[in-house]
Amino acid sequence: LPVLPKQNGRVAIVTGGTRGMGFETARHLASLGMHVVIAGNEKEEGTAAVKRIREEGGKGKAEFMFLDLTSLKSVRQFVQTFKARGLPLHVLVNNAGTMLVPETQTQDGFEFHFGLNYLGHFLLTNLLLDVLKKSGRHGCCSRVVTVSSATHYGGVMDMDDLNSKRCYNSLGAYSQSKLALVLFTYYLQEQLTASGFPVTANAVDPGMVDTALYDNLWSLAQALKKPVVKLLFRTPAEGASISIYAAAASEMEGVGGCYLYNGKKKQSSDISYDSELQAELWKKSCQLVGLQVA
Numbered sequence: 001l002p003v004l005p006k007q008n009g010r011v012a013i014v015t016g017g018t019r020g021m022g023f024e025t026a027r028h029l030a031s032l033g034m035h036v037v038i039a040g041n042e043k044e045e046g047t048a049a050v051k052r053i054r055e056e057g058g059k060g061k062a063e064f065m066f067l068d069l070t071s072l073k074s075v076r077q078f079v080q081t082f083k084a085r086g087l088p089l090h091v092l093v094n095n096a097g098t099m100l101v102p103e104t105q106t107q108d109g110f111e112f113h114f115g116l117n118y119l120g121h122f123l124l125t126n127l128l129l130d131v132l133k134k135s136g137r138h139g140c141c142s143r144v145v146t147v148s149s150a151t152h153y154g155g156v157m158d159m160d161d162l163n164s165k166r167c168y169n170s171l172g173a174y175s176q177s178k179l180a181l182v183l184f185t186y187y188l189q190e191q192l193t194a195s196g197f198p199v200t201a202n203a204v205d206p207g208m209v210d211t212a213l214y215d216n217l218w219s220l221a222q223a224l225k226k227p228v229v230k231l232l233f234r235t236p237a238e239g240a241s242i243s244i245y246a247a248a249a250s251e252m253e254g255v256g257g258c259y260l261y262n263g264k265k266k267q268s269s270d271i272s273y274d275s276e277l278q279a280e281l282w283k284k285s286c287q288l289v290g291l292q293v294a
């Protein structure tokens with residue numbers, strides 16, 4: 001990470017900030033002086049995360065707020081509670097995620113990866129956009145940072161079967177959700193640029209990181225993973241550095257619509273640049289979460 005500017009007085013929301021890379025992102029942003037809201041569905045873990053950050057005694061502030069991304073109702077409640085506080089919002093890190101879950105549905109009946117990783121963040125971001133727009137200014141934009149993954153390169157967007165009903169494969173469903181997040185980021189940035197709002201949106205890829213995300217791997221793969229972890233996997237703090245960079249680096253001021261990996265802009269999959277697909281997914285997502293199509 002380059003030297004990052006102080007973030008005093010700025011407010012961030014980090015989804016899934018209770019552990020793993022989300023925690024490291026929240027911790028780092030708080031150390032830069034930010035007021036960080038850790039948004040997650042695990043209250044105990046969240047309270048412990050806040051305690052750890054507070055004990056480090058940085059200039060910033062941390063607090064936990066409940067958010068279950070598998071429930072659109074919970075997303076709406078979270079936004080309502082956050083807005084009632086009257087806080088500005090300068091950084092939204094869409095970090096929470098799950099991987100390799102056996103076929104199951106969210107509370108609203110969506111395929112679990114698609115519903116949690118993608119649709120939950122789609123609704124959250126859209127409902128927070130007004131605050132992000134109000135809190136940014138030209139020369140000091142608000143930032144939306146969305147954590148995707150290299151698996152998006154293998155992702156296929158089946159617009160007729162977004163819930164993977166025809167043929168379920170947990171890696172395919174995860175990859176699709178991560179591709180959807182890249183398509184969403186590019187379309188969002190295009191809309192923001194077209195309307196001249198001081199908000200940027202970028203997708204990031206942290207690399208392979210040793211976190212609880214791999215807890216759903218079958219046990220043989222878990223055993224095989226252990227010896228290679230030290231060689232191939234990054235630590236959560238290393239993995240989080242790309243989100244922190246996108247959220248706070250001076251070089252990223254006013255820069256949006258990028259896919260970032262290893263601190264640099266990188267080409268994402270060819271299909272992620274398909275503007276018709278981006279628009280189609282956006283429209284369909286609005287319908288699925290009950291938002292008016294813009």
Ligand SMILES: NC(=O)c1ccc[n+]([C@@H]2O[C@H](COP(=O)([O-])OP(=O)(O)OC[C@H]3O[C@@H](n4cnc5c(N)ncnc54)[C@H](O)[C@@H]3O)[C@@H](O)[C@H]2O)c1
Binds near residue numbers: 017206
């Ligand atoms: N670990 C990797 O190798 C890797 C690689 C590429 C991308 N990613 C992405 O990085 C992000 C962070 O994952 P991680 O590796 O730190 O894993 P992790 O399991 O440590 O963290 C996931 C976070 O998401 C939260 N979460 C899960 N379900 C939730 C829900 N219903 N509502 C709200 N929060 C929920 C968890 O509580 C946790 O805080 C994920 O989006 C993941 O897809 C991880």
